[in-house]
Amino acid sequence: MDVILNQLFAGLSMASILLMIALGLAIIYGAMGVINLAHGEFVMLGAYATWALQTFAGINIILALPIVFVAVALVGWIIEKVIVQRLYHRPLDTILATWGIGIILQQVVRLSVGAESRFVKGPDLLSGNTQFGGLIMSNYRLFVIAFSIAVLAATWVLMTRTEFGMRLRAVIQNRGISECYGIEANKVFSLTFAYGAGLAGIAGALITPLFSTIPTMGTGLVVDAFLVVIVGGLGSLLGAASAAVLIGEATALFSMLLNDTLGRIAVLAGIIVLIRFRPRGLFPAKTRH
Amino acid sequence: MTTRLFYDLAGLALFAVVIVLGVPALMGFDAFELNTFARYLALAIVALALALSWGGAGLLNLGQAATFGMGSYAMAMHLKLKASGDALPDFMGWNNVSELPLIWVPFHSLAFTLIAGLLVPAFIGGLIAIFMFRARIAGVFVAIITLAFLVAFQLVVIEQQGITGGQNGLTGLAPLELPGWSVDTYSLSFYYLAAGCLMLAITLGLYITHSKFGLILRAIREDADRTRFFGYNVANYQTAIFCISAALAGWAGMLYTLVLEFASPTYMSVSFSLAIVIWCAVGGRDSVLAAAVGAILVNLLEGKLSDIYVEGWNLMLGVTFVLVVMFMPRGLHGLLGDLTNLFRRGAGKRRGNRSAPTQTAKTGQEL
Numbered sequence: 001m002d003v004i005l006n007q008l009f010a011g012l013s014m015a016s017i018l019l020m021i022a023l024g025l026a027i028i029y030g031a032m033g034v035i036n037l038a039h040g041e042f043v044m045l046g047a048y049a050t051w052a053l054q055t056f057a058g059i060n061i062i063l064a065l066p067i068v069f070v071a072v073a074l075v076g077w078i079i080e081k082v083i084v085q086r087l088y089h090r091p092l093d094t095i096l097a098t099w100g101i102g103i104i105l106q107q108v109v110r111l112s113v114g115a116e117s118r119f120v121k122g123p124d125l126l127s128g129n130t131q132f133g134g135l136i137m138s139n140y141r142l143f144v145i146a147f148s149i150a151v152l153a154a155t156w157v158l159m160t161r162t163e164f165g166m167r168l169r170a171v172i173q174n175r176g177i178s179e180c181y182g183i184e185a186n187k188v189f190s191l192t193f194a195y196g197a198g199l200a201g202i203a204g205a206l207i208t209p210l211f212s213t214i215p216t217m218g219t220g221l222v223v224d225a226f227l228v229v230i231v232g233g234l235g236s237l238l239g240a241a242s243a244a245v246l247i248g249e250a251t252a253l254f255s256m257l258l259n260d261t262l263g264r265i266a267v268l269a270g271i272i273v274l275i276r277f278r279p280r281g282l283f284p285a286k287t288r289h
Numbered sequence: 290m291t292t293r294l295f296y297d298l299a300g301l302a303l304f305a306v307v308i309v310l311g312v313p314a315l316m317g318f319d320a321f322e323l324n325t326f327a328r329y330l331a332l333a334i335v336a337l338a339l340a341l342s343w344g345g346a347g348l349l350n351l352g353q354a355a356t357f358g359m360g361s362y363a364m365a366m367h368l369k370l371k372a373s374g375d376a377l378p379d380f381m382g383w384n385n386v387s388e389l390p391l392i393w394v395p396f397h398s399l400a401f402t403l404i405a406g407l408l409v410p411a412f413i414g415g416l417i418a419i420f421m422f423r424a425r426i427a428g429v430f431v432a433i434i435t436l437a438f439l440v441a442f443q444l445v446v447i448e449q450q451g452i453t454g455g456q457n458g459l460t461g462l463a464p465l466e467l468p469g470w471s472v473d474t475y476s477l478s479f480y481y482l483a484a485g486c487l488m489l490a491i492t493l494g495l496y497i498t499h500s501k502f503g504l505i506l507r508a509i510r511e512d513a514d515r516t517r518f519f520g521y522n523v524a525n526y527q528t529a530i531f532c533i534s535a536a537l538a539g540w541a542g543m544l545y546t547l548v549l550e551f552a553s554p555t556y557m558s559v560s561f562s563l564a565i566v567i568w569c570a571v572g573g574r575d576s577v578l579a580a581a582v583g584a585i586l587v588n589l590l591e592g593k594l595s596d597i598y599v600e601g602w603n604l605m606l607g608v609t610f611v612l613v614v615m616f617m618p619r620g621l622h623g624l625l626g627d628l629t630n631l632f633r634r635g636a637g638k639r640r641g642n643r644s645a646p647t648q649t650a651k652t653g654q655e656l
Contacts, residue, residue, distance in 0.1 A: 035429055035432075035433075083611060083615060086615055087614070087615065090618065091428070091429060092349055092428065092429065092432070093614050093618060095349070095429070095432060096566060096567075096570060096610070096614045097610075097611050097614040097615065099563050099566075099610075100567075100607045100608075100610035100611035100614065101607070101611060102607075103603055103604075103606060103607030103610070104604060104607035104608060104611070106603075107600065107601075107603045107604035107607060108604065110600060111600050111601070111604065219559065219560070223436065223437070223440055223559070226433065227433075227437065230430075230433055261444050261447070261448045262448065264441075264444055265441050265444050265445060265448070268437050268438075268440060268441035268444075269441060271437055272434055272437050272438060272441075275426070275430060275433065275434055275437075276420060276421065276424050276426065276434070277424070279424070279426060279430050
């Protein structure tokens with residue numbers, strides 16, 4: 001019983017990380033139809049920024065979060081302005097261009113920082129474990145779970161309760177009409193892309209104590225995160241959240257029943273079947289056409 | 290004979306002269322250089338296989354490396370059995386496999402290996418295609434499903450260490466024995482074998498492009514629904530081109546194993562699969578010949594430049610790729626076409642004919 005509970009917790013912890021990565025991806029995909037394969041590299045940049053802040057300035061992870069968010073969002077904003085904005089009418093080509101951007105970011109980091117694995121210390125405040133009977137939960141992982149829920153809530157508020165969110169939703173529904181009402185769609189898209197990139201940066205910062213920080217760390221994550229988005233349904237925040245939990249838990253449970261690799265294979269197979277039968281995801285956003 | 294067919298055949302003839310006569314002469318018949326170039330020729334086949342499905346039918350297959358890997362492993366299994374003689378292949382012993390797995394047994398036969406290297410990828414590709422296209426999956430979802438399949442397939446291959454050699458792949462292979470010819474991969478005749486395979490593949494690709502089958506595929510690419518209303522079974526056509534593309538990729542994989550003398554799960558990695566897409570995009574996705582040239586050029590550059598800047602190469606590749614996608618969406622082939630159009634328009638203007646200024650502006654927006 002304890003084994004199962006611990007495994008469920010591991011799945012939830014993985015889901016919280018997936019959620020934060022997928023959230024940025026979901027917003028970018030939902031708003032612009034851009035499949036951002038460079039998203040994993042934004043996560044990587046966030047991780048390296050955290051490492052740099054801790055090593056050279058002695059700032060711990062929690063305090064680094066806002067700085068990392070702004071820095072990675074800025075990188076995302078520039079990339080959107082220079083490259084992605086020109087490709088909105090060719091969705092398949094955005095896959096290729098963002099993959100190219102990913103290669104560039106990876107190589108820049110490899111050339112400037114080096115390919116060796118970097119170590120980031122978790123915050124002292126959150127070391128140690130919380131124990132409920134046989135269930136042992138690391139405090140840091142609990143913090144990541146809580147934080148990801150907070151990010152989800154903040155994003156929901158941003159999308160539904162602010163003027164920026166309203167503009168974004170207007171542009172998604174009908175770009176032409178929104179522009180007639182004076183909404184600058186290009187500006188909205190740039191900011192949305194920057195926000196998505198910033199979220200990826202935060203995710204990267206938070207996973208530094210859990211993963212090893214290497215230039216290629218993003219590549220594996222982006223495939224998983226993308227599957228979360230597709231499974232969750234386009235443009236649906238709640239869908240992305242439930243899909244993250246579903247995939248995180250499924251991976252954890254299959255890994256326990258079979259082994260890590262077979263668990264991942266089973267989840268991938270499940271996702272392929274799901275896309276086949278529900279290409280719009282489990283919880284597609286309701287839009288009028 | 291239409292003009293397009295004429296250009297394609299002229300291009301093929303020129304390409305054939307360069308590959309058959311030009312390259313070996315340029316390399317000074319150096320065995321090592323020829324072997325390196327034979328590797329590029331094998332990669333050109335997989336790039337043109339992708340051009341058939343991506344450029345020809347609008348199906349972006351990000352899992353092309355999986356079918357490439359199947360062909361490569363088929364050949365490697367045959368050569369490994371040959372190298373091991375009557376004994377078990379060495380890595381099986383390390384993994385406590387005491388008997389030859391059933392799946393390995395038929396690979397003793399060369400004929401079976403060659404057929405399996407083509408048909409197994411075609412069959413698996415066909416299964417995925419039927420699975421997707423019957424449900425009318427299109428666009429980015431094709432890319433995502435094939436990508437997920439590739440990731441899962443590579444995991445399976447690495448996981449099944451006892452059968453596939455896991456992370457190490459299959460190494461220590463014997464040379465291929467064709468009837469009356471023990472293939473030395475560092476020789477002119479092997480280079481010509483690779484060149485012959487590529488020529489055959491390009492000819493097949495051009496035949497498909499110019500056939501009615503190719504025309505229907507282009508119709509599907511432009512508007513699947515409308516093609517359906519004309520009474521064509523869209524899913525069957527898409528499945529057929531997927532199978533052909535997969536078989537060609539398997540063929541390329543077999544050749545690749547011969548050149549490198551090992552098979553590795555890295556042939557089935559996501560980055561290798563996207564590299565194939567890059568070659569195809571640089572050359573031009575609409576034309577099988579252009580895709581093949583793209584693969585050769587990019588790999589040639591990689592071979593030359595990565596000697597000088599080991600780390601910088603990938604950076605340059607990334608930058609080039611982004612620029613190509615942004616400004617040359619139809620690759621070098623498209624650039625060539627635009628230039629000829631520009632030239633013709635210039636000539637037309639001098640004669641006072643200003644009727645065709647919008648033609649080239651639209652070309653960048655395809656797909």
